Structures are given as C-alpha cells and as structure tokens.
Amino acid sequence: MNKKVDDFYFYNSPRAISRMENMRFADPSKTPWSPLTKPLSECKVSLISTAGIHLKTDKTYDYDRERREPTWGDPSHREIPKYAKQEDCLYTHLHIDTSFLSKDRNVSFPVEIFSQYEKEGIIGTLSETLYSTMGYTPNFHPLLKKTAPLIAEKMKSEGVDAAFLFPV
Amino acid sequence: MTIRVAVPRAVFIQFPFGRLLGDVDDRDQQREICDDMVEMLSNANQPNSYKHLDYSWPDPPELTKWRPEIPAPLGLLREEGKVDEELVEKNYRDEEREGL
Numbered sequence: 001m002n003k004k005v006d007d008f009y010f011y012n013s014p015r016a017i018s019r020m021e022n023m024r025f026a027d028p029s030k031t032p033w034s035p036l037t038k039p040l041s042e043c044k045v046s047l048i049s050t051a052g053i054h055l056k057t058d059k060t061y062d063y064d065r066e067r068r069e070p071t072w073g074d075p076s077h078r079e080i081p082k083y084a085k086q087e088d089c090l091y092t093h094l095h096i097d098t099s100f101l102s103k104d105r106n107v108s109f110p111v112e113i114f115s116q117y118e119k120e121g122i123i124g125t126l127s128e129t130l131y132s133t134m135g136y137t138p139n140f141h142p143l144l145k146k147t148a149p150l151i152a153e154k155m156k157s158e159g160v161d162a163a164f165l166f167p168v
Numbered sequence: 169m170t171i172r173v174a175v176p177r178a179v180f181i182q183f184p185f186g187r188l189l190g191d192v193d194d195r196d197q198q199r200e201i202c203d204d205m206v207e208m209l210s211n212a213n214q215p216n217s218y219k220h221l222d223y224s225w226p227d228p229p230e231l232t233k234w235r236p237e238i239p240a241p242l243g244l245l246r247e248e249g250k251v252d253e254e255l256v257e258k259n260y261r262d263e264e265r266e267g268l
Contacts, residue, residue: 005180026174031215070241071259094240096186
C-alpha cells in the first residue's frame, strides 16, 4: 500500500501543473476539524458531487453564461432528493465526459451504494437531500462564501452528521 | 491539490475524471472504494488525515476516455487559438473579488 497518487496522470497538462504549483498552501494548522461524536451507524450522512447534476425538473447550470464568458463557471448548487432515481437527473458538467455518469451515477455519485449502507446499518440514514455543484469554477470565491454556507445550513437543518464529497 | 487546500480527511485515487469510484456497473469496485472512504471517516482522529488508495486503472491514460465529445467553451476557443492565457490565469485566483 505504498502507491502515491499522481494528480496529473490522466491530465498531464503543463498549464494545469503550473497552476497548481502556484497555488498557495493553506495553513494545515488551521484545517477545520469536527470529530465524529457517535458511531457511523447512528449518523445521518449526505453526499455532494461536483458533476453538475440536477433534477430534470430543476433549472440547469448557467452554461449560456459560460459560453459567453469561458473563464466563468456557475458556482451555484442543486439539491437532489435522496429518492430521486438515476433517470430523474441530468449529468451536465461540460469539462468531463458525463456519459458514464448518465449510465450509472455510482461511478462518481454513489447514491445506490449509500442507500445500501443505510439498509445494512453501516450508516444511520442517508440525508433527505443530496447535493451537486458544477466543478468548473475558476473563481471559487462565490462557491466558498455563498454556496457552501447554503449547503451547510440545509445540512444542519436536516441534522446531517457527516458528508462525503465526490469531486469529479 | 487537496493537500494544498487542507481538508479534515481525504482519500486519493488515481482514476480518471468522472469515474472516481470505478467503471459503469462495476458495483463491487465502487463499493470497495466507498468502504475506504467510510473507513477514513470512522478512523481519522485528527485534521489533514490523508490516504493514497492502492488501486490502478486498467487502461493507460492515452486509452482512457474522460474528456467530453464536445470540448468545453474554453477548450473550443483554445482550439481556435483565441484564448488569452494570461486572462485565464488571472481568473484562477483564490483572492476575494467583487462582482462575480
């Protein structure tokens, strides 16, 4: 178990490598920490995807603006009820091939697996609401300052104890 | 990148964009990787807890599809040589800006 993941194995782009090398390091002594205070089998758990998922009945992400301003990405989020099925949703991120997600969302948004965890008692419950953002947000200020607090607030209102993030 | 951002807990995997947990309908592998995530959540006892998972994607990068059939708007412009790369880099800032 000594493998070290190469961030750029599938995307060996000098531009992307340079961009990451120029990122500031956050201060790890300031990383937030919320310990699990009870067994996972008693926790309400939520899921967050960055795959640009939304209900077919919901409004899509603002790709028209991205087409007009290609260095802008929609920082808003969508709520997905836990009982929404694979075919109730669209998988829309423009920067990845979403055909795999469209066939089986569990490749990156494992709703069926976590529903199974719920049945098996590995988690307490899956939250009523699950979440998606669209991960192409070059300026992540609005994501950090507006979208994330909205998601956190909704999670708190539903009594969520832990969330798993699946960045595509 | 995650380590630069600094998060409470994370597991890393060398799988292609869009298929973090394995291939379509490969429920066993998807579940195994979710199990690794669950284990991290259950066992980590301090922030910045990271683990590199020991999985290998079966195909090399050149045979692995993850890009969309139609490039994203920025990619289309880039193909046409119409991208101001300096402007692009300016927009990848982590500083607070108004009006966005």
